[in-house]
Amino acid sequence: MQAVKYARAESVAEAVRLLQEGGDGARPLAGGTDVIVQARERTRDIDLFVDIKHIPEVVDIRHGADGSLTIGAATPCYQIYGDATIAERFPILVDSTSLIGGTAIQGRASLGGNLCNSSPAADGIPSLIVLEAQVEIAGPNGRRTVAVEDFCTAPGRNVLGSGEFVVSLSFPAPAAGSGARFLRFIPRNEMDIAVTNAATQIRLNGDGSVAWARVAIGAVAPTPLLVSEAADALVGQPLSEDSIAAAASASRAAANPIDDMRGSVRQRVHLAGVLTERTIRHAAERAA
């Protein structure tokens, strides 16, 4: 392990101050399931962990009276998938949080950490994108909000500046007639990094036509991608084999993956289409 120091922040202001004073080597510590490994294996230069888990708004779940949702950035996965109201209103968040790591990882890992780790293959981010999550960021100049699809900028990189950290993620209430689903492909049953993943949220009109949709794919580009062309292929018409195939085709076209030990370019492009198609069908089932 690098000679890393540990500090516990009791407030957002204290966390910002500690991160700012710590400079480039300071990192917020949420569940630590990525960042402690990075410090130990020296894949990131880290000399200070600022523990943000003792700040109430960073570790809580708030349901708005209007059905909206705010999740503290460091809220562990098990609390998210164990929340009955989230399971009812936002089951796609259960899809993601229940397959990130194993049980011991889920006891610590958070959606905010998954986002800030900014892996192209993050299993939390496509779900956040299709739910139109807004990222609440605190920093030396106060607070700002970023749409989650604009947060990641490259593998392991994001829009956070010096002294900034993610406080929470906010989600609008799902409209009536909407449903969402996340799926990933891995060659085993659990505990693996996605070869490709995808999420869809869809809203159906009373007549069965698609009123609105969002599709996101992961592990096929430097960042998780919002594929607006896939949504465009669905909206304004009844869900059909043709429209679903057109959306899958749009995802394949948007995919720009690499070859690595987990999968080839050809396999990942194919999977982007398959998972787009499946998440659309599953999201429509949840919408019905």
Next chain:
Amino acid sequence: MATEHIVVNCTINGESQTFLANERDSLLEALRDRIGLTGAKEGCNNGNCGACCVNMDGRIVNSCLVMAGECEGSEIRTVEGLAMGDQLTPLQNAFLEQAALQCGICTPGFLVAAEALLEQNPDPSEHEIRYWLAGNLCRCTGYDKIIKAVQQAAGQSVV
């Protein structure tokens, strides 16, 4: 860089403990090197293998992925806290009876993880057991004997 020491107060296996740790220590290093509890094992040291699994405030965690400083005020339970003297828990006995260990390196992690499962779900299905234990790796048994031991401890008939 000079080594920075920190004082940590927490409860370990029901006893209040105050210990001195290097600021860079993980909970696993603190348990093994500062406190002398060597039950939790270092396998991968990156959260994949589960050999270092301990219970922290009622949830299982990989102790290699917890900083010692994070444990201030927390309640830790390790494999050493399971048996009462030489009185093994039903799960520990089941591991022996089902031959659910060979080399034994993974066993402390499996025991802590499976005890936590049975605490919150006393009658788990085979599917639930397998998913709960997916973060614990064993290279000897092929898992079936471990699953059977957990089923036996849950009072289920084991074939």
